[in-house]
Amino acid sequence: MRETEAVLAAKHAIEICNACRYCEGYCAVFPAMELQRDFTLADMGYLANLCHNCNGCYHACQFAPPHEYGINLPKHFAEVRLESYAQFAWPQPLARAFERNGVVVAAVMALAITFVLLAVTLLVTPDVVFRPHLGPGAFYAVVSWGAMASVAGATLLFSIAALSVGAIRFWCATRSELTGPVTWRAVRRAATDIVTLRYLGGAGEGCNDADASFSLARRHAHHALAGGFALCFAATSVATVFDHFLGWVAPYGWFSLPVVLGTLGGISMITGCAGLMRVKLITDPAPVSRRVLGGDWALLALLLAAAVTGLGVLALRETSAMGVVMALHLGVILALFVLLPYGKFVHGVYRGAALLKAAVERDRHRPVA
Ligand code: SF4
Ligand code: SF4
Known part of the structure; x- marks a missing residue:
């Protein structure tokens, strides 16, 4: 550092x-x-x-x-x-995004939504955008599968590469003589700590959210947000298999697996975002740095917008509003993918790497039960 x-x-x-x-x-x-x-x-x-x-x-x-x-x-x-x-961060010139992260996230989200809305209105006629579409392929009448997959795929691949370079840089820079080879036991231990959010439980009583009293609210909200994100990812993956391997073209019925997973995921994400926002509002400001607040709020707002617009597409998919709501949702998802390596989301990557390093060092220097 x-x-x-x-x-x-x-x-x-x-x-x-x-x-x-x-x-x-x-x-x-x-x-x-x-x-x-x-x-x-x-x-x-x-x-x-x-x-x-x-x-x-x-x-x-x-x-x-x-x-x-x-x-x-x-x-x-x-x-x-x-x-x-x-x-x-990689590439380094983009590290400046962390300086006023709240403003950067808001600007990227506005640009991404504008880009998708403009692309939709230029590529298809208003008549198509504002008309209800029913039956298989209804979504693709507004935005083709090829356009969706190529923009989202290219952005996501770049972001995964940037996050990976960042994680490797973090690991190399913080490696010390205490850090030995990564063992399976350390990987298992770190993975368990990450998935269970072990440390957010404190000694069983949780965090000091508002003041010196303990609460598990932050842990529960974090679980709801992460679980909801995973369910939405699973819904998209299942829909991809349905569409491209089984030939069952979206949209799917209300009780189909992708829709049930996506609905539960969206509701869980909204619950988690609302819970974490509440914790931020009631927290004692003395141990909080104002420098990080913009980025924290921006990521929560982005995830909330992704969940709300995703559920909006589901709820309005048989109406004439579907085209616009879907364009909004795709704009938010594009912004989310672009910002993965340049916002608070990187916390998950570096914290995961730090927990792995801690598990490796504990494994080496203290007998593990
Ligand atoms: S160092 Fe951080 S995680 Fe540990 S007790 Fe203090 S605030 Fe909590
Ligand atoms: S100096 Fe304060 S924060 Fe650090 S270990 Fe002692 S009581 Fe805890």
Whole structure:
């Protein structure tokens, strides 16, 4: 990591924490920290991405502001995380997207929606867009399958490549002499931690969402959002198999597998976004960095828009509004794909890599039960 004010503040705080260790057991940061005596700037990128921002150590800390030490790990780490996203982004000129991420996300979403609406109105006549379409191939009357698949496929492939380069850069930059070869046991352990959101459970009581009291609301909302996203992905995958391998062309019946998965996924995503937005609104602002807020809100708004417009296409698919709602949905999905490596979504990738590194190091330096 570069030697910035945020990185130096995090390093100063973590050196005090390593002497104090009152908060060990709160999260993955403290066991990882305790394996070391000295900390490099790169260690700050690693520890910051292990922090899941539960605010527990802030509310427990006797050295938190107004104490002269001013220890505020959630705030320091949130800023270092943001800097790590920019530092490991690929290609580097696009790292500037993290500087005012909320504005960037809003602008890309507006551009993507405008692009799809313009393309639809230029490629098909208004009569086709504003007319109800029924039966197999109804969606493709407005936007052809070839156009949908080529734009979405090319964008998604680029974003996956950019995320992969970022993850490799993160891994190489934060690798230390403590990090050994990646074992299956470490992979299993990290995967379990990720899928179960183990650390968002704290010691069984959850995070300090609003104040010093504990709550599992954030964990539940996070599960609803991630689960909903997975269900929507499954719905799209099943529909692709139906359409291209079985010859069953969309749209499908209300009780077909893609529609049931997509409906449940959309409702779950809306519930998760609403829950996480509520947590943001009630959170004590003291351990929150204003620098990261725009990007956090922007990703939630984007995911919410994707779920709402997706359900809108389902609900209105037999009406004359389907063409416009589908163009809106495709615009939002295009923006989501474009922004995957340049917004808060990268948190999932770097946190996953940090949890894997932590599991590898624990595996090597402490016997695993
Ligand atoms: S956050 Fe405060 S109480 Fe917790 S380990 Fe660090 S210095 Fe100690
Ligand atoms: S805010 Fe929570 S996750 Fe982050 S270092 Fe403190 S206790 Fe750990």
